[in-house]
Amino acid sequence: SVDESSVSLLLLAIHFSSPALRLLLEVPGFALGEKIRNELLQWAECTGCTLDVLLLPDGTSSGKKLLESEAPRAQVLDRVLNRPPDILIVSAAAELSPAPAPDRMRESALTIRPGMTLPPGKLAEILIRMDYDDEPEVVQKGEFARRGGVMDVFSPSETAPARIEFFGDVVESIRLFSETSQLSIGEIPEYHLILRSGAGEPEAQDSDFSEYVRLYSPRIVTLFPMECEGVLKRFGTEEMQKKWQKLHREDLWDHAFLLLDEIESAAVPETGKVLSPVFPSARHILKMIPEGTEQNMSDLVRRISANLIRQLSDEQYRIQIAGRTDGDLTLLYQWLEEESLQDVPGLECVRMSIPRGVLLPGEKLAFFSEYELYSSPRRLSTDRKSIARLPEDTFRKDDVRDAIDETLASDLEEGDYAVHVNYGICVFRGLKTVTEKQCVYEAMELEFEDDKKLFVPIWQAHCVSRYIGSQKGAVKLSKIGTARWNRIKTDAADSVRVLALDMLRMHAIRCKASGTAFPDDDLAQHLFEKSFPYTETPDQLRAAEEIKKDMESPRPMDRLLCGDVGYGKTEIAMRAVFKCVMSGRQAAILVPTTVLAQQHYYNFLERFAEYPVIIETLSRFRIKSEQRVIVERLKSGNIDVIIGTHRLLQPDISFQNLGLIVVDEEQRFGVAHKEMLKNLRTTVDVLTMTATPIPRTLYFSMSGMRDLSTIMSAPVQRLPVQTIVSQYDEQLIAGAVSRELQRGGQVYYLHNRVQTIDETAAKLRAMFPEARVAVGHGQMDEHELEDVMGAFIEGKTDILVCTTIIESGLDIPNANTILIERADRFGLAELYQLRGRVGRWRRQAYAYLLLPKHGILTGDVRKRIAAMRKYTHLGAGFKLALRDLEIRGAGNILGAEQSGHINAIGFSLYCDLLRTVTAQLKGEEPALKRECNIYLDFVEYALTAPSSKAAASFSPEYINSERLRLDAYRRLHSLRDESALMELRKELADRFGRLPEAAENLLLCAQIRLIGMAARLSSITCSEGRILMSRGQELIKINGKVPNLPDLCTPEAKLRVLIGMLKNFFLKKTI
Structure with a gap:
């Protein structure tokens, strides 16, 4: 076989030798295909050649309603038919997934241009036949929205949605627009519409991918035949294995597979260049390691690279070291000086981007990338258009507040409890048309105590918001025509003033305190950040800068980092920890569960592997004797980073030189632990991370009590998790698990009863005899649980049958299907966190909420399930957190004393009072602006x-x-x-x-x-x-x-x- 690191170079060589030849590369899994595609595009960019490379996403074998996840597959299939790429990469699962018949794909396509006659109603009918969804707003591919003479639509084949404006039945103009801001970007001459899905439908007599291959007419490159067949043998059905054999022995045989013996002679005949990697595989590096070496990997790679550069210079090679930006070149010049290479003959730094180094022996030319110098993997390329984010520029405090206020208001639905600022608590009965004094107007119908109705004109909608109390259960409606509501508001305002004064006192103490002023970023910090294997989103970069700026100030930091599940908060925390320990201080990471502590421990070890940083973990996974040793080493300063649960807050824990505390999911700690953290905030830097924001915490931040950083941008090409709600069905379970295993992924199966969890695991083993099934729950022996979780993280387990120990923070990109038994027994925040365990990569993820076959669901359960169905889009954490508060009540999040006032006037109005009073006490203009x-x-x-x-x-x-x-x-x-x-x-x-x-x-x-x-x-x-x-x-x-x-x-x-x-x-x- 061919070393993976050489595949992209090899394909490029074939393309150079025969540019007209179309290539189809078969790979065992999507991850490898994505890696090869990224490297190919980087090589094309740095060599200046035009290379079109596509990766076919996996499909679904479900015959159910086609899902948004099929849109990328439809886009690639459309390209294969209409604008075939130079190289097409397909995984075994993608090749065997159903696809629409090519004729149907072609016949359904429609290109819209200004001037063409196409009635809006007719276009809507066409889009429904193409399986597009009619929505109020277009936010993802496969949706359309009609508003009079304007129609918005998002085709799977396009990078942005289009706004089509009609004059009667004629298309007047077409503009692209942003799906986040909903504002137009610019006019375009045409817009191409295709089927929403790249999966076939049984009733449409659809086919599979082989028909597209015949039309594409490529040479098929098979470098991983054994690996592809291995995936199918382990997890594919007998029918799939037969289909694979037929596909390769009959259907595709005419396309003459390009085999390894042909590939090995591939070269570029015009110049005689032969491409080969500088470090083709680990074997070559091992040969170059000096005997008796005891260095970390970073030093080792630097030394090997420096020696190789000197050797090539002695052999009269011209050597070019590539950097992507001016900043990269500055770092490269610093590196050359540190290694005494600045005067090596024939060496220069050039601005370009290559995925790895290359030797061209015939030309006596060598290219080095950052990969060889820093041992850092190349970053995945970023298409700015694919970043899902809120409007550009700084995400100000007012923006966050407005987002919450808008959520409290805009999600008001008929039958919801509401609160009118002047009249009190009521039920919203929907919009009604009212006629009065020759005028017709819209009004919000509000129902108060004794069935009294109030019709509030719609232009006064700002006076009404959704009611969220502090307690679960029946809500007492207000009585119109009495002074009771005004008395309740006055009492609440007096109580809020006391709370605000206490908050301001704590804030003043922190402002006066003297903490550690960490130094500015140095070369090590820059190199550490550059070694992150992905391209950061703009929000990540901004949040990291805000945190580091706080750390460089002598005032103790107290910052809240808020971002949805899987949005990259941990990487930002790692950068802060690195800055702390490189300055000679200790850092502590406080997490709510032992499993999360272990996950963070593994992640920190991997991320800090190249640096002399000592990392330890302290939780029940450690036996007593180990804990005692760790406590002593922590006290003496022999540990740089400690990761642990509330064990870190025990009286026997002390630090020699603590500089930073990172708190993950603070709301999951108890009251006593929070008091300890509150005291620490006045002496050391504290960074708090949360994915399910309690609005109280956010309002404190927005009032100036705590600083706030937000990550509202989804990682590049991230897809929302597809949520399926169903009664318990073994056939559904079998299909969901087998599909995930066939594409090389892993599965969480959540069964939250320890007494019967082994029976469930046995049932799954019987269903999938080839799969590796493991059990993990909180009552297991600590070391056994540690081994189970470690095996799953390392990919040695296919199905993890577990309890809610996986709820917080686990980040396993290859696990993209989760099945939750008895989803009716979980709260909304728990379901949201559990769903967040999957979908942490570019692959479509699925969450199955399984309900009992026979049983009546209570009103609260129905609301929770409905919320999970509704809020599936990226960044839904704000809305789910507020919906959870509404269902279960705000409780005592502000303390028992304030709970009654929240219940009396509602959470939204209470927060308005808090903002106003806080601003007044600080001598500022109230947040609730002056009215005219x-x-x-x-x-x-x-x-x-x-x-x-x-x-x-x-x-x-x-x-x-x-x-x-x-x-x-x-x-x-x-x-x-x-x-x-x-x-x-x-x-x-x-x-x-x-x-x-x-x-x-x-x-x-x-x-x-x-x-x-x-x-x-x-x-x-x-x-x-x-x-x-x-x-x-x-x-x-x-x-x-x-x-x-x-x-x-x-x-x-x-x-x-x-x-x-x-x-x-x-x-x-x-x-």
Whole structure:
């Protein structure tokens, strides 16, 4: 066989020798295919050649509704038919997965261009036949949304969704837009639509991949035949093995496999160059290791590379060392000086990117990459378009607060408990159309105590939010027409003031305390960060800089790092720990479970392997005698990094020179442990990480009590976990497990009863006799459990039957299917964390929530399961955390004393009070901004109005989704200045089309309000032509008089004239 490190070079050589030859490379698994593709693209970039390489994703053998995960497969199949790549890489599982018949794929494709006649209704019918989902907003491939004369659609074949604007039945324009901000990017000449799925449907008489191979007509490169067959023999069905044999002996035989004996003679005939890696495999490195060497891997690789460079220079080679950026070149020059290589003849540093070093003996030319110099794996390339993230630039505190406020408001559904800021707790009964005084308007129907109804005009939607109390169970509705609600709010405000004062006192103590000011980043820090094998997301880079800046300050750091499951928080923590220990201080990582402590221990050992850092773990996995030794070594300073559970907070633990504490999932620690951590915060740097943010923690951060960093960007090409809810079904289980094993993955099977877990494992062994099944639970002997978890992490176990010990933090990229028995017995936060154990890689992951066959689900269980179904998109942690609070109550997250007040007024209003009081105590303007009330007698905030008045509203015809319409009203009220209003106007026109007159009038009214706020007015009233403006009790006059509005013919004209007059009054300061 061929060494894996040489495959990409070998394929490139074949391509150079025969550029017109199409190649199909078969690999045993997706991971190897992805690695080879990335290396090929990097080689193409640095050699300046154009090379088109595609990797076919695995499919699903399910005949059920086609899933979003099939979109990337559909995109590749479409390319094979219409724009065949130079090299196509397929795994055994991908090759055997069903696919739509090529004819059906071609016939379903549609290219849309401006000027073509295509009624919007007809296009919607076509998209439904292509299995696209009709949604209020388009956020992922395979979705479309229709809003009047505008249609949004996201084709699997494209990198971004398109906004198609119609004029009648004619396509007027096509614009790409961002699925996160929903704003247009720019116009395009055409947009290609294909089937949503790359999987076949039985009813469509679909086929498999072999038909595409015939049309593609490649030479098939088989370098891993034994490995491919091995995967199928272990986990494939007999039918799949027969299909594989037929595929290669009959269906594809005409394509003449390109075998190793042909490949070995591959060269580039035009120049006679022969490509070979500098270090083709580990065998070559071992031969170069001097005898008696006792060095870490980093020093060893540096020494070997330096010796090789000198040897090649002696042999008259020209040597080029590649760096991707100017910063990389600076580091390379430093490295050359440290190794005394700066004056070696024929050596130069060049700016380019190569995955690994290459020797060209015929040319006497050698290329070195960072891989050879630093022993760092090459980073995976990043396509900026594939980064799922919220809007660009700094993610400010206000942004986080707005995200939470929007979640509390926008997820309000009919039947939910709600709270009106002026009237109290109620039930939201949906939007209703109300007719009154010749006006038709939309209103939110709210139900209070004694079935009393209140209809709140939709333009006052900002007054209503979802109710979250502190206790689970029945909610007492407020009574309209009494002073009780105002008394309740006053009591809560008084209590909040006491809490805020305590928080400010702790904050002041921390600000005055003197901690460690760590030095600026040095070369070692840069090299450590460069050795991260993936490209960081922008949010990761920003969070890392914020944390390191805090560490360089003498004030003790107290920062919260908030990011969804699998978003790369641990890597950021590792960089902070590295900065700490390289400065001669100790670091402690505090985690909630022993299994997570062990996982972090393995990860830190691997990440820090090249550096002289001593890492230990302290948990029940260690016997008493080992613990005593570790405690002594920690006290004497002989341990740099200690990872442990609450054992680290025991009285016998002391440090010689503690500099940093990293707390993972703080909310899972008890009250006593939190008190200990609170005291530590005033003396050492503390970094707290959380994936399921308790909003209380976030509001504290946003109030300035703690600093906040957020990671809202999903890692590159990450897919949301597909969540399947089903009754317990052995056939479903067998299909789910076998599909994962066939593609070379691993499976979690969660059975949370220790008494029967071995029976479940035996059942799975009977189902899958070739699979390696292990059992892990918290009552096992510590060393046995450690061995079980270690084997699963190392890929030596295929199926782990376990309890909830896997809930927190386990990061095993190859495990991408989890089955959860009796999902009805888990809380929402637990289900979310468990689902987060899979989907930590680029492969589509699946979470199966299995419910009992016979049994009645309670209301809370139904809500939890519905939330898991609904919130599957990347970054759903905010919404799930809030939904969990709603279902189970906020409890005593602010302490028992505050719990009653939260229950009385609701979590959202309580947080508003906390923000306002905290700002007042700090001498700042309250977060809840000053308001200016507007009343204009010639305007009605209604869908329709008499001819003498202007209607101002967002109509259902303009924004047809109730949720988006409510959001639009809330956002309009939350605007802070006129520039933000202009941005909203552009966004509305972009997303929903040209603004109708009623929507324009509504924005003009909002502009009048914003002008009044900027002038610090409390009200603007226009009655019978008189403009009455007040500031508190003071009536504002212009030149000593109350101004009048000119008598104009239309109400719309009056709005524009009033805006001009107000601007003239206040810009010229005539008051």
